[in-house]
Amino acid sequence: MTNQPVNQSTNRLLYTLQIADNALILGHRISEWCGHGPILEQDIALTNTALDHLGQARSLYQHAADMFNALPADEQKTLFSSTALQNKITKGENIDEDDLAYLRDGWDFRNALLAEQPNKDWAYTVVRSFLYDTFNFYFYAALQNSKDVVLAAVAEKSLKEVTYHLRWSSEWMIRLGDGTDESKARVQEALDSYWAYTGELFETTVVDKTALADGIGVDIAAIKTQWQQRVNTVLEEATLTLPTNTWMHSGGKECRHSEHLGYILAEMQFMQRAYPDMEW
């Protein structure tokens, strides 16, 4: 999928996918902690959060699938390159939420690079969640005003979940940052490392611009200030140092990913690819 401007209904689909992919990929990453959490209670907390993300992804993929099925046939054929999806489309079948999650190839995923970065250790996981949750909180708050009623409804429901995610990750930032020498050093290292993935969250792609002009999207440049303020407040309380590096990774939102996404999809999509339409 190239990044050229597309018509409004296709753009609405791509915009929805961008939000859904963020939820699915970050949710999958967090779910990798299931059974490996440092203590039982936090294991359950993270698994709950992963399921929240997965639930958001499902609603959004269903919405995206409906929009996809309404597209003209010739446009459906050019939108995603995966053979598995094309087989369905050629047969004239409607696609559903599972097809978008399991049958799309990596270069058709639109999640931000931050979401696919590995868990590494507890500090990296907390930092990744904190940086993303803060963004996600202001993003869903603004998306509630979307002219797309489904997006607005998903945003309203998700905001309650995200409010809790943000509380959880903010408190862990403070606990680790203002904790022992070792926890502080490790969370600062994780922050310095994953900081370089925050710029992309606020990058305005063609899809973002078109969605904003269409009245369905969020003005992400406008929420950057709120994000920055909230991050500053928490870091200050956590006695952590705001990273000063300004060089930022980018590409995920335009389907150019780090090597990590391939491994995630290989694990996540294997069953459906190897045994098409299997149910269990």
Add this chain to the structure above:
Amino acid sequence: MNQFINKNLYGDYGDKEQAAGSSGTHNTAGEWPLWEVFIRSKAGLDHKHAGSLHAADAQMAIENARDVYTRRMEGISIWVVESKYIHASDPFEAASMYEPANDKVYRHPTFYDLPDELKHM
């Protein structure tokens, strides 16, 4: 004899430095304290003991309780208290504590004729 037997009673854990289990060699320095969780299932009902969990502080205990005990809509309000603050009666004194009440049926309000309108007695 008591000095040779370590008797662990409910509520002892979570404050091992002071509780009955303290004479063991088990290192508890890195463990989070234990908390008891009480959940109110809906407005108007009492908080009921739901179980226990580990947490570093009260805030985390409430959040852990939310994640562990209210995932299936079990509650609308949570109380937590560190287990070490629960004082329990001694099970070995159960005979003297509770059995004397056994044969005192007249303490039950069962000798009254209740009006039919009373449903929940």
